[in-house]
Structures are given as C-alpha cells and as structure tokens.
Amino acid sequence: MDVTRRLGDMGFTAIRRRTSGGKCKPHFSLSFKAGGNDITFGIDTTRLSRSDDQYFLITHAHTDHYGKSAMLSKRSIASDKTAMALELRHDLRFEGMRFSVGEALDVEGVEVKTYHTYHSIGSTAFYWENEVGVRALVTGDIKDHKDLPKCDLLVMEATYGNPGDLSCIFKDDYDAFEAALGERHVGFGAYSFGKAQRAVSLIREMGDERPIEMDRSALMLTRHLLGDEAGEIGRLGEFDGGLCITSPWSLDRLPYGMKKYVLTGQHYYDHPCICISDHTDFNGLRELVEQVDPKFVIVYHPEMGNSVNFAKFLNQNGREACTLADLSPVRQTTL
CATH class of the missing domain: 3.60.15.10 (Ribonuclease Z/Hydroxyacylglutathione hydrolase-like)
Incomplete structure (x- = not known):
C-alpha cells in the first residue's frame, strides 16, 4: 500500500x-x-x-x-x-x-x-x-x-x-469492586490522574459515602476535577483509614491487614487486581x-x-x- x-x-x-x-x-x-x-x-x-x-x-x-x-x-x-x-x-x-x-x-x-x-x-x-x-x-x-x-x-x-x-479482551468487574467496598478497611491502587477520579466516582455511585483518604497527587487532582461530586476526601491518615486510594506502587505503605487491590486491566502487579480499565x-x-x-x-x-x-x-x-x-x-x- x-x-x-x-x-x-x-x-x-x-x-x-x-x-x-x-x-x-x-x-x-x-x-x-x-x-x-x-x-x-x-x-x-x-x-x-x-x-x-x-x-x-x-x-x-x-x-x-x-x-x-x-x-x-x-x-x-x-x-x-x-x-x-x-x-x-x-x-x-x-x-x-x-x-x-x-x-x-x-x-x-x-x-x-x-x-x-x-x-x-x-x-x-x-x-x-x-x-x-x-x-x-x-x-x-x-x-x-x-x-x-x-x-x-x-x-x-x-x-x-x-x-x-486473551488479556486484551475483558469487561470491567463492577461486582468485584462493589464487593471490595464491603471490606471494613480497603485500599485501592489507582493512577493519580484518571483512574483515581474514576474510582472516587464509582464509590459515590455505589452509595458509599465514607471519607476517602488519598495520596497527595490524587487528592489534589480529584479536588479540582471532581469538586463537590467527590464527597468527603482527604490526605492519607486524615480519617480512620477505612477507605484509601493511592498509587499501585504505594499500596504496601498502607496499614498491614488492610485489603488491597489494584484497579487495572493489566495483570502484572503483586496485589490482586480488579478489572476497572480506562480503555x-x-x-x-x-x-x-x-x-x-x-x-x-x-x-x-x-x-x-x-x-x-x-x-x-x-x-x-x-x-x-x-x-x-x-x-x-x-x-x-x-x-
């Protein structure tokens, strides 16, 4: 051609x-x-x-x-x-x-x-x-x-x-995400721009109104881009640690014993993954x-x-x- x-x-x-x-x-x-x-x-x-x-x-x-x-x-x-x-x-x-x-x-x-x-x-x-x-x-x-x-x-x-x-064929697993929200203490690994805001929006759409702790970059972007739609959000350690969002590489810094998941369509992370993709x-x-x-x-x-x-x-x-x-x-x- x-x-x-x-x-x-x-x-x-x-x-x-x-x-x-x-x-x-x-x-x-x-x-x-x-x-x-x-x-x-x-x-x-x-x-x-x-x-x-x-x-x-x-x-x-x-x-x-x-x-x-x-x-x-x-x-x-x-x-x-x-x-x-x-x-x-x-x-x-x-x-x-x-x-x-x-x-x-x-x-x-x-x-x-x-x-x-x-x-x-x-x-x-x-x-x-x-x-x-x-x-x-x-x-x-x-x-x-x-x-x-x-x-x-x-x-x-x-x-x-x-x-x-086969990894290029998938569907978002909203049921698994909602089930993870049922945990008393749960942390999600998500990129600070895009995935973190998607996670916050999904959490609120699913009726979970708990305060969300976020790492510095994700918190700044979410506050400006989502505004009041984000609900109550704050920095890591600001609330009771029940619901956290940080980068996939920082999940191990969250408290021991907390359930931890990476939100991704990829499969190369150490922690369990829930398929929530931006693509x-x-x-x-x-x-x-x-x-x-x-x-x-x-x-x-x-x-x-x-x-x-x-x-x-x-x-x-x-x-x-x-x-x-x-x-x-x-x-x-x-x-």
Missing part, C-alpha cells in the same frame, strides 16, 4: 518530524487545506521549538500523549478539564485554546467538533473536514465510543488491539471502527506492539490501515 498516495488522495499529508539528532518526535501531525489555508494539526505530539506554528490537538492529560510540551504553545487546543489537569500536574500555565467537550471550535475557519471518549476527565476526540470534504476523526484513548461520528479518515489508539492476546478492550476497538466506518485508519498509539497487531487485523478484514512506522518515510521536517 502506498500510504502517501492514499492519504494524498484524501487531501491529507501525514508528517513525522525529526529532531537534529534524527529521532522522530512522538506520534505525528496531519497537514491539509481548508478555506484556502494550509493547516497542520499535531496529534498528541511535542513542539519542535518555540517557533513551531502547527496547532496541537491534546486529547487528554496523560504523559504519554505529550501535553506538557504542547501546552506552552498559544496554538495548543485542549478541553478545560484537560488544560486544568495539565496545569496541576506540571505546574505550568496552559497557553492555548480551552473548550468544554461537546463544543465546536473555529480554527482558521475550520469547524472542529469535539466528542467525549470517557477515557479520563476531559478526554476528547476531534472531528473536522478538509476542503475536499474528507472527514477526519482523532480519538485519543477511548473508553466508550458511543458518541463518535462517522468519518473517512480515523486516527485511533490500540492499547488493547491484539486479537490473539476499551479489543472488541470495543473493533466495534468503534464498525460504527464510524472509515475509509482509512491510522493506528497511532502505541507506536509499536498492539498498534501493529490491530492494523494487521483491520487490513485482513477489509479495512485499509497503517501504523506510524508506515508514515516514517512520508515527509520529514528537520530542526
């Missing part, structure tokens, strides 16, 4: 940029024409330099989507919650454009629509058309694809995109593609591994798809 020509026929150029040392910048950028203008959207990538004049679509605030660098550009674009999370996590001011997920934005005359992906608070999918009417959809990481529109060019993640790996599984990824019905798919995250597996699956089942490795020779921009 000639990826350059295929994308060119759709009115897009995919750009992987190199530094002076020859290393590719994270993820990639899409250039296109709209309203007579040449526009470039960086997809969860970093700046080449302070003078880098592309627009930066920041789908969410997890570090592997590189918002720390892009947030310093006045052409960065992120939801209000994503911008807030980036500011809290990195102690830097977000310099770009903010919006509430669901709003439409005007970027040099291009209408960019935004959609929830339910991955982490503020996570956003971006949708727009180029001047030849080709519809592009960039998902970022996905938990639920129910809101996403049909498109022609789909840019998507594939964290759990290997159909041959959709392989079946969800497959259903997403069926729903939005693209003519071409770029699987951009992760760079290797399951992105290759998922692109191969799509190609074997009647969909044209490529990975970042296929984009490397398309066009390079050097510092």
Whole structure:
C-alpha cells in the first residue's frame, strides 16, 4: 500500500518530524487545506521549538500523549478539564485554546467538533473536514465510543488491539469492586490522574459515602476535577483509614491487614487486581471502527506492539490501515 498516495488522495499529508539528532518526535501531525489555508494539526505530539506554528490537538492529560510540551504553545487546543489537569500536574500555565467537550471550535475557519471518549476527565476526540470534504476523526484513548461520528479518515489508539492476546479482551468487574467496598478497611491502587477520579466516582455511585483518604497527587487532582461530586476526601491518615486510594506502587505503605487491590486491566502487579480499565478492550476497538466506518485508519498509539497487531487485523478484514512506522518515510521536517 502506498500510504502517501492514499492519504494524498484524501487531501491529507501525514508528517513525522525529526529532531537534529534524527529521532522522530512522538506520534505525528496531519497537514491539509481548508478555506484556502494550509493547516497542520499535531496529534498528541511535542513542539519542535518555540517557533513551531502547527496547532496541537491534546486529547487528554496523560504523559504519554505529550501535553506538557504542547501546552506552552498559544496554538495548543485542549478541553478545560484537560488544560486544568495539565496545569496541576506540571505546574505550568496552559497557553492555548480551552473548550468544554461537546463544543465546536473555529480554527482558521475550520469547524472542529469535539466528542467525549470517557477515557479520563476531559478526554476528547476531534472531528473536522478538509476542503475536499474528507472527514477526519482523532480519538485519543477511548473508553466508550458511543458518541463518535462517522468519518473517512480515523486516527485511533490500540492499547488493547491484539486479537490473539486473551488479556486484551475483558469487561470491567463492577461486582468485584462493589464487593471490595464491603471490606471494613480497603485500599485501592489507582493512577493519580484518571483512574483515581474514576474510582472516587464509582464509590459515590455505589452509595458509599465514607471519607476517602488519598495520596497527595490524587487528592489534589480529584479536588479540582471532581469538586463537590467527590464527597468527603482527604490526605492519607486524615480519617480512620477505612477507605484509601493511592498509587499501585504505594499500596504496601498502607496499614498491614488492610485489603488491597489494584484497579487495572493489566495483570502484572503483586496485589490482586480488579478489572476497572480506562480503555476499551479489543472488541470495543473493533466495534468503534464498525460504527464510524472509515475509509482509512491510522493506528497511532502505541507506536509499536498492539498498534501493529490491530492494523494487521483491520487490513485482513477489509479495512485499509497503517501504523506510524508506515508514515516514517512520508515527509520529514528537520530542526
């Protein structure tokens, strides 16, 4: 497949940029024409330099989507919650454009629509058309694809995109989570941004109004991002220690005798795991593609591994798809 020509026929150029040392910048950028203008959207990538004049679509605030660098550009674009999370996590001011997920934005005359992906608070999918009417959809990481529109060019993640790996097929185990809440003293291991807020929301939805003790980072983010919806929360040791949330690597610091669980779709932790994932599984990824019905798919995250597996699956089942490795020779921009 000639990826350059295929994308060119759709009115897009995919750009992987190199530094002076020859290393590719994270993820990639899409250039296109709209309203007579040449526009470039960086997809969860970093700046080449302070003078880098592309627009930066920041789908969410997890570090592997590189918002720390892009947030310093006045052409960065992120939801209000994503911008807030980036500011809290990195102690830097977000310099770009903010919006509430669901709003439409005007970027040099291009209408960019935004959609929830339910991955982490503020996570956003971006949708727009180029001047030849080709519809592009960039998902970022996905938990639920129910809101996403049909498109022609789909840019998507594939964290759990290997159909041959049974660990990529799962469902959240809410029953196990609720049963764990029945323990008098229980601690959950959860990443401070995203999973910790999901855990707090689930605890309150399940009717548990106990005070929740949290580690410093998770507490700060939860207070700002959930506000009153979090209920009574405080630092570790502030209450009676009945219900705690800390990082998966800090569970052993919680009191001996407390029941401890890691909230994850992974299976490589020392403590028992309860499947509460911020991602959709392989079946969800497959259903997403069926729903939005693209003519071409770029699987951009992760760079290797399951992105290759998922692109191969799509190609074997009647969909044209490529990975970042296929984009490397398309066009390079050097510092």
